[in-house]
Amino acid sequence: xxxxxxxxxxxxxxxxxxxxxxxxxxxxxxxxxxxxxxxxxxxxxxxxxxxxxxxxxxxxxxxxxxxxxxxxxxxxxxxxxxxxxxxxxxxxxxxxxxxxxxxxxxxxxxxxxxxxxxxxxxxxxxxxxxxxxxxxxxxxxxxxxxxxxxxxxxxxxxxxxxxxxxxxxxxxxxxxxxxxxxxxxxxxxxxxxxxxxxxxxxxxxxxxxxxxxxxxxxxxxxxxxxxxxxxxxxxxxxxxxxxxxxxxxxxxxxxxxxxxxxxxxxxxxxxxxxxxxxxxxxxxxxxxxxxxxxxxxxxxxxxxxxxxxxxxxxxxxxxxxxxxxxxxxxxxxxxxxx
Amino acid sequence: xxxxxxxxxxxxxxxxxxxxxxxxxxxxxxxxxxxxxxxxxxxxxxxxxxxxxxxxxxxxxxxxxxxxxxxxxxxxxxxxxxxxxxxxxxxxxxxxxxxxxxxxxxxxxxxxxxxxxxxxxxxxxxxxxxxxxxxxxxxxxxxxxxxxxxxxxxxxxxxxxxxxxxxxxxxxxxxxxxxxxxxxxxxxxxxxxxxxxxxxxxxxxxxxxxxxxxxxxxxxxxxxxxxxxxxxxxxxxxxxxxxxxxxxxxxxxxxxxxxxxxxxxxxxxxxxxxxxxxxxxxxxxxxxxxxxxxxxxxxxxxxxxxxxxxxxxxxxxxxxxxxxxxxxxxxxxxxxxxxxxxxxxxxxxxxxxxxxxxxxxxxxxxxxxxxxxxxxxxxxxxxxxxxxxxxxxxxxxxxxxxxxxxxxxxxxxxxxxxxxxxxxxxxxxxxxxxxxxxxxxxxxxxxxxxxxxxxxxxxxxxxxxxxxxxxxxxxxxxxxxxxxxxxxxxxxxxxxxxxxxxxxxxxxxxxxxxxxxxxxxxxxxxxxxxxxxxxxxxxxxxxxxxxxxxxxxxxxxxxxxxxxxxxxxxxxxxxxxxxxxxxxxxxxxxxxxxxxxxxxxxxxxxxxxxxxxxxxx
Numbered sequence: 001x002x003x004x005x006x007x008x009x010x011x012x013x014x015x016x017x018x019x020x021x022x023x024x025x026x027x028x029x030x031x032x033x034x035x036x037x038x039x040x041x042x043x044x045x046x047x048x049x050x051x052x053x054x055x056x057x058x059x060x061x062x063x064x065x066x067x068x069x070x071x072x073x074x075x076x077x078x079x080x081x082x083x084x085x086x087x088x089x090x091x092x093x094x095x096x097x098x099x100x101x102x103x104x105x106x107x108x109x110x111x112x113x114x115x116x117x118x119x120x121x122x123x124x125x126x127x128x129x130x131x132x133x134x135x136x137x138x139x140x141x142x143x144x145x146x147x148x149x150x151x152x153x154x155x156x157x158x159x160x161x162x163x164x165x166x167x168x169x170x171x172x173x174x175x176x177x178x179x180x181x182x183x184x185x186x187x188x189x190x191x192x193x194x195x196x197x198x199x200x201x202x203x204x205x206x207x208x209x210x211x212x213x214x215x216x217x218x219x220x221x222x223x224x225x226x227x228x229x230x231x232x233x234x235x236x237x238x239x240x241x242x243x244x245x246x247x248x249x250x251x252x253x254x255x256x257x258x259x260x261x262x263x264x265x266x267x268x269x270x271x272x273x274x275x276x277x278x279x280x281x282x283x284x285x286x287x288x289x290x291x292x293x294x295x296x297x298x299x300x301x302x303x304x305x306x307x308x309x310x311x312x313x314x315x316x317x318x319x320x321x322x323x324x325x326x327x328x329x330x331x332x333x334x335x336x337x338x
Numbered sequence: 339x340x341x342x343x344x345x346x347x348x349x350x351x352x353x354x355x356x357x358x359x360x361x362x363x364x365x366x367x368x369x370x371x372x373x374x375x376x377x378x379x380x381x382x383x384x385x386x387x388x389x390x391x392x393x394x395x396x397x398x399x400x401x402x403x404x405x406x407x408x409x410x411x412x413x414x415x416x417x418x419x420x421x422x423x424x425x426x427x428x429x430x431x432x433x434x435x436x437x438x439x440x441x442x443x444x445x446x447x448x449x450x451x452x453x454x455x456x457x458x459x460x461x462x463x464x465x466x467x468x469x470x471x472x473x474x475x476x477x478x479x480x481x482x483x484x485x486x487x488x489x490x491x492x493x494x495x496x497x498x499x500x501x502x503x504x505x506x507x508x509x510x511x512x513x514x515x516x517x518x519x520x521x522x523x524x525x526x527x528x529x530x531x532x533x534x535x536x537x538x539x540x541x542x543x544x545x546x547x548x549x550x551x552x553x554x555x556x557x558x559x560x561x562x563x564x565x566x567x568x569x570x571x572x573x574x575x576x577x578x579x580x581x582x583x584x585x586x587x588x589x590x591x592x593x594x595x596x597x598x599x600x601x602x603x604x605x606x607x608x609x610x611x612x613x614x615x616x617x618x619x620x621x622x623x624x625x626x627x628x629x630x631x632x633x634x635x636x637x638x639x640x641x642x643x644x645x646x647x648x649x650x651x652x653x654x655x656x657x658x659x660x661x662x663x664x665x666x667x668x669x670x671x672x673x674x675x676x677x678x679x680x681x682x683x684x685x686x687x688x689x690x691x692x693x694x695x696x697x698x699x700x701x702x703x704x705x706x707x708x709x710x711x712x713x714x715x716x717x718x719x720x721x722x723x724x725x726x727x728x729x730x731x732x733x734x735x736x737x738x739x740x741x742x743x744x745x746x747x748x749x750x751x752x753x754x755x756x757x758x759x760x761x762x763x764x765x766x767x768x769x770x771x772x773x774x775x776x777x778x779x780x781x782x783x784x785x786x787x788x789x790x791x792x793x794x795x796x797x798x799x800x801x802x803x804x805x806x807x808x809x810x811x812x813x814x815x816x817x818x819x820x821x822x823x824x825x826x827x828x829x830x831x832x833x834x835x836x837x838x839x840x841x842x843x844x845x846x847x848x849x850x851x852x853x854x855x856x857x858x859x860x861x862x863x864x865x866x867x868x869x870x871x872x873x874x875x876x877x878x879x880x881x882x883x884x885x886x887x888x889x890x891x892x893x894x895x896x897x898x899x900x901x902x903x904x905x906x907x908x909x910x911x912x913x914x915x916x917x918x919x920x921x922x923x924x925x926x927x928x929x930x931x932x933x934x935x936x937x938x939x940x941x942x943x944x945x946x947x948x949x950x951x952x953x954x955x
Contacts, residue, residue, distance in 0.1 A: 017805070019817070048800045053643070063805050064818065069797040071646055072807030073639070074669050080604070080636035084643025084651070085797065087627055088602055092647065092797050110639075113632035313622045320623035325591050328621070329759045334578045335379045337569075 010041035015050075017067040028179030028205040029058060032126065033065055035182045036095075039189035040068075045093045052095045053082040055102040058133050058207075059126035062097035076107025079114040079123070086121050090306050093193060094121040101131050104140040104160050112169035115198055119305045122192045122199045126179075127162055128207040129214050136210035148210070162202045163286035163297065167279055173199035174286070175296040178219035179206055184230065184295065191296060197304050218292045231285065231295035233274040236266060239291050246270070247288075254284050256291070274299040353412030355420035356515060358508075359437045360429030362396055362405040365508040369427075370407025372512055376525045378579045378756055381569025382411040385721075385866060386754045387419035387941075390693060399453075399461040401432045411519075413568040417720075417866035419753060421943040425518070427511045429453060429484075431462035438474075446478045448511060452485035482554070484510050491550040497539040506547045513551025523548055573758060580757040582721035582750040583610075586680060587617035589728025590652055591624055592760070596729075597736060597768040599650040603628040604640035606659065609692040610748040611682035614654045634662035638679065642666060645675040646806075648772065648796035650732055654680040657699045658689065660743075661706065667741050668707040671832065673806040674783075674792045676735035676742075676770070680728065683747040683863075685939040694939025695749035697862055698914040703743040704892060704921065710829045712836040714738065715892040717745040719865035722757040724750060727889060729765060736770040738839055739791040745891075747863040747913075749941050770794060776801040783816040789842070790835040839893050846886055846895035848904075854882030855955045857905035859931075861888035861918050864942060868911055871947035880955060891918070894925070902929050907954050909934055911942065 015037040023029045040050065050068040054060035056075035063070030069092075073081050078096045086094045096114075103111045103125050114123070130148060131137040137150035141162065145154040166174050173195045175188045185203065192199035204215040218227040229239035229247065237247040244259050246269035257264045274296050276282070282298040322328045356373065358366045367388055378384050389406045396403025410420035422442045428434040430453040441447060454469055468474055469481060488507040492498060509526075516523055527545055534540035580588075594601035603626065605615045619628040627649070631637040638653040645651035655663060660681045670677040683699045685691025703715045714734050718727035724746055731744040771786065771794040782804040783792050795802035804816065812819035813827055848857070850872055860868040865887050872885040886901055888894065902908060909932040910919040919933045934950045936942060 046800070048803060049798055051647075051797045064807070066805075068803050070805040070807075071643075071673065072805065072809065073642075074665055074808055077635060077639040077666060080631065080639030081643035081646070083629070083636075084602065084604060084640035084645075085647045086643075087629060087640070088600070088644035088647035088649040088651075089796075089798055109632055110636055113636070309627070313625070316622040322621070322623045324762065325588070325595050325624065326761050326763075328591070329578075329588065329761070330576060332578070333375060333379075334576050334759060335381075337381060337572045337574050337577055 010047065012037035012041065014047060015040050015067055017065055019064045021065050022061065023058060024209055026208040027058075028128075028203070029062075029126065031179055031182050032124065032185065032203055032205065033062065035185040036066070036124075036189055038182075039186045039193070042186075042190050043093070043193045045193070049091060050093045050095070051082075051085055052097055053078045053085065054097040055099075055107060056133070057099040057102045057131070059097050059099040059205075060102060076102055076105070076110060078102070079107065079110035082121055083114065083117070083119055086119050087306065087309075090120070096121065096123040098123060098125050099132075099139075100125065100127045100129060100141040100162070101139045104162065104165065108140070112165070115166055115169040115171040115200065117305045118170075118172055118197045118302055120196050120198070122189075122201070124189075124201045124203060125162060126205040127202050128205045128211055129159075130207050130211040132207050132210055161286065162200075164283065166200050167283050167286055167298065171200050171298065172197040172300045172302045173296070174202070174282070174298045175199070176202045176204070176292075176294045178204050178215065178224065178228070178294060180219055180221070181294075188296060191299070195299060195301070197302055227291055228294050229288075229291040231272045231274070231293055231297055233272055233296065233299065236269040236271050238266070238269055245291075254288055276300065351424075352414045353410060353416055353420075354424040354519070355408065355410045355422065356425045356427070357406055357408040357423045357437060357440065358427045358511070359404055359406040359433035360508070361398055361433070362391055362403050363398070363505070364405070364429050365505065366405050366407050366429070369508045369512045370409055372526045372529065373515060373521070374409045374411075374754065375579055376516070376521050377409070377411045377519070378577070379525055380521060381572075382413065383416040383570035383572060384412075384579060384754070384756055385410045385416045385419045387749065388752050397461075399430055399432055399458045401436055401462060404433045404436045406433070406437065413570050415570065417870045418941065418944075421945065425515070427515065429508070429511070431458045431464055431468070434468065435462045435464065441477060443476045444478065446480060447474065448480045448482060448514060450484035450507065450511075451481045452483050482510075482514070487550060487554065488547050491546050492543055495539060495543045495546065498543055502540070502543070506544055509544050509547040510551035510554075513548040513553075514555040516548075517552045517555035523552060572756070576759045577756045578759055579754050580722055580725070581613070581754040582718070582724040582746060582752065583613035583682070584617050585722055585724035585757060586718070586728040586744075586746060586751070587614045589725040590618065590650075590678070590732060591621060591626070592725070592762055592765055593729045593732030593768060594624065594626070594650050595762055596765050597650055597732065597770060599648070599736075599770065601626045601652065602641060602644035602649040603652045603654065604631050604637040604644070605629070605654045606631050606634045606637045608634070608656045608659045610684055610751050611654045611656045611659070611680065613751070614680065614682070634659040635666060638663040638666040638670075638677075641677055642670050642675060645670070645677050646673075646797070648794070648798075650678075650736065651676065652678045652680065652732075654682070656682050656684050656692075657686045657702070660699060660702055664707045667713065667743075668709065668711045669808050670741045671707070671711050671713055672808050674739045674832075676739055676794070678728075678731045678735050679741060679743045680731070681743060681745050682751045683745055691939040693748065695747045695863065695941060696913050696937065696939060697745075697747060697864070698917065698937070699745065700861075700891065700914065700917040701920070703745055710833065712833050712892065714740060714742040714836055714839055715745065716742065716890050717862035717888070718750060719862055719887060719889055721750050721753045721755045725757065725760065733766065733768045734839060734842065736768055737791065737842060738789055738835065739771055739794060740835060745862055750863040772796060773802070774799050781814060781816050782806060783811065783814065789838055790831060837893050840896050843890045843893075843895060845897045846888065846901050848901060849885045850876045851882050851884040853904035854884060855906050856883045856951060857902065857908045858883060858885045858951065859888070859908060859910045859918075859922075860885075860912070861891060864911060864913060867942040867944070867947065871942070871944050871951070874944060875948050875951050880951070883951060883955065888918070891921070899926055902926055907932065909950065909954060911935075911947065911950075913937065913941070
């Protein structure tokens with residue numbers, strides 16, 4: 001078998017495994033899979049250096065469909081396993097593929113600590129606001145009143161907003177993208193790979209069986225441009241079919257304005273700074289309901305855990321008299337028995 | 339100032355047990371450790387056991403706030419910290435009250451009379467002062483106004499506050515004990531110089547108090563310097579005193595160096611296992627990657643990730659943590675990755691007795707996972723051989739591509755003993771199953787014929803990209819398979835793989851009688867107690883009693899049945915309600931097993947064991 005190098009130009013086929021894909025027909029998961037397979041050749045990473053780790057759920061079948069290294073693990077625990085992989089070999093490009101239940105219910109604790117630590121790896125969260133693989137129970141992102149198999153009279157538990165939770169846990173990179181938008185999704189995957197630190201990408205993923213149409217109001221092709229604002233670093237926060245709407249700060253709130261009305265010009269519109277350390281505005285964007293913010297909302301370059309650990313290790317190694325275990329075992333308070 | 343109830347006679351002793359007890363803030367652990375190290379350097383054999391409350395600073399003077407450190411030193415082989423105490427140093431009434439039971443009648447108690455105030459007596463729930471009411475008539479009580487004399491010794495040292503003065507009184511008691519057992523002060527003075535480097539007033543103060551205690555004991559002819567404990571006969575070599583948890587950590591370091599694999603530890607703090615984490619984090623110079631995770635589950639899962647990526651992966655915990663790790667250990671078993679899980683057992687169930695010892699996680703280690711989920715289970719049996727068995731756990735995990743659970747316990751983890759230092763060159767080889775060259779029709783589940791261990795291609799290796807997971811897999815390709823016959827086949831393969839480990843472990847040995855009337859069986863941390871009891875009963879003339887101690891639980895040594903068949907009766911002794919005996923009964927149903935069990939958070943005592951054995955012979 002031929003060995004691969006980063007110089008070799010891969011195509012998406014190089015990342016496609018021989019396993020039959022078993023998601024339901026029409027599921028957005030297919031879009032995520034294909035976007036990832038298209039993004040990987042653009043990343044300049046060797047195929048053997050790519051690792052996909054997943055937990056349990058529909059999303060977590062993902063590693064089987066990639067021809068890279070991968071592990072399908074246990075419910076909610078992919079962040080721990082992925083952290084171990086990355087810390088053991090920092091040269092790897094590590095991806096956690098997870099869902100809303102896997103990451104924020106059973107794996108909620110690992111989720112927040114992963115983001116807090118800032119290890120250089122990536123997490124793609126397939127948010128469909130439902131449990132699919134167990135056939136339709138409400139999840140931590142299901143809406144109040146939502147009727148599911150486990151809430152036949154309507155859900156009574158208020159949801160998490162994944163972005164708010166992530167930013168609260170000090171996520172350095174957070175992006176949100178519609179599950180029907182492969183072009184931007186592909187680019188976001190590439191950007192997430194390039195970003196040093198933990199990247200979280202929330203995909204608004206439609207579940208055709210148990211929660212069909214849950215994002216239609218914002219992701220449907222007909223309304224998408226009016227209902228979403230696609231953020232790009234350094235560009236004004238403008239949206240709408242005619243690119244005539246924008247965001248301004250009014251007191252402590254984001255407000256939608258129309259360019260050309262009430263004396264508003266393009267100069268008045270906020271410019272997106274994803275790289276800003278202060279996350280106040282990023283949090284406002286994450287919370288915004290109309291328009292829904294998509295794209296890379298936050299991308300703040302911070303020191304990673306590996307960088308801190310490496311620096312410490314180098315320092316300890318340089319100052320230590322212990323090179324081999326024998327040096328340690330025979331050091332200090334030993335005594336001779338004759 | 340000082341009274342004795344009996345006249346002392348000079349004694350030559352083979353071994354003596356000294357226990358230092360006081361408030362948890364009185365520095366008893368330090369005092370005990372110093373006496374231990376000094377005696378070890380003198381050439382004595384040593385076994386120690388600290389006994390402290392789970393509260394960090396329990397209310398002063400209270401019965402439950404008493405902290406103790408026991409050391410057994412001998413000119414002969416010493417295998418336990420000892421049951422009964424020859425010398426008790428009690429710093430307050432509560433310490434006296436909670437430890438008096440252990441003192442041999444006629445033996446010595448040193449008390450600090452300054453602490454026997456009305457208030458402290460009340461806290462210790464003494465109605466009358468035991469120093470005055472005659473209740474200690476059967477002991478040799480040495481009453482010393484230690485606090486007063488410590489203050490007196492320090493009156494000329496500048497820069498000390500009242501608290502540091504009072505707190506150094508433990509060194510007064512240590513000085514006395516050094517004189518009584520003819521020990522040099524040198525080691526402890528060196529220790530002060532290191533510990534209080536740059537604080538000369540503290541070096542001076544502690545040295546003064548230590549000397550004051552030493553000279554005080556010397557001045558009073560009532561305490562003769564005649565407890566002679568000669569050096570023990572030990573195998574020549576370089577030794578050091580080592581605690582069980584440190585030995586465990588060092589065994590892992592040795593395995594990492596010998597195998598050429600980097601060491602990854604994923605762990606979460608839990609008593610009494612945390613000291614292994616504390617030790618390993620120090621050794622970044624060996625490339626140790628120690629990751630303190632957000633919980634027990636992330637501790638083990640990060641280790642599984644590191645194992646997938648090719649490191650020697652470890653997770654450390656105690657009982658409740660092992661329960662949390664169960665599902666992930668099942669995953670490691672299912673994907674067949676090498677993983678070492680160290681469980682320092684403590685009293686259970688639930689939170690149980692965090693600082694006390696017990697052997698009640700054996701069945702959890704064996705069976706505490708969903709599905710048919712066999713793993714290798716081994717157990718260390720002394721503080722020093724925690725080194726060997728941590729190394730062995732790593733060796734077996736790597737050579738057989740499977741999780742290995744190593745059981746130690748609070749007793750051996752916190753105890754210490756002389757360790758004949760092992761050089762890495764003398765340690766056995768450790769192989770592993772990493773592969774880098776792709777063959778035709780290659781699969782991650784290709785197996786070694788002898789061991790059934792699968793190969794171990796790690797991420798970063800070109801051409802070996804593959805997926806593994808917790809779902810059942812087809813036996814050859816490793817692809818997901820729900821096929822019924824395949825599942826049964828895979829279940830058998832995983833069981834057989836663990837069974838075959840019996841070809842890679844030593845046979846079971848017996849001590850004392852190699853056949854006869856009674857076989858005493860133990861496993862894990864009770865080795866010292868059982869060995870010393872069987873030795874004693876054997877010395878008393880019972881020559882038909884043998885002793886077999888298990889370090890390998892799953893699988894068991896190949897000759898187990900043969901050993902069992904050589905004795906008329908078998909007794910299995912455990913610090914639980916009968917867990918190992920239940921495994922033996924299932925595996926070897928043609929034998930009858932008696933059992934002796936203790937579930938008090940304490941090790942066995944010699945007397946209780948001998949009494950049991952005598953009932954059977």
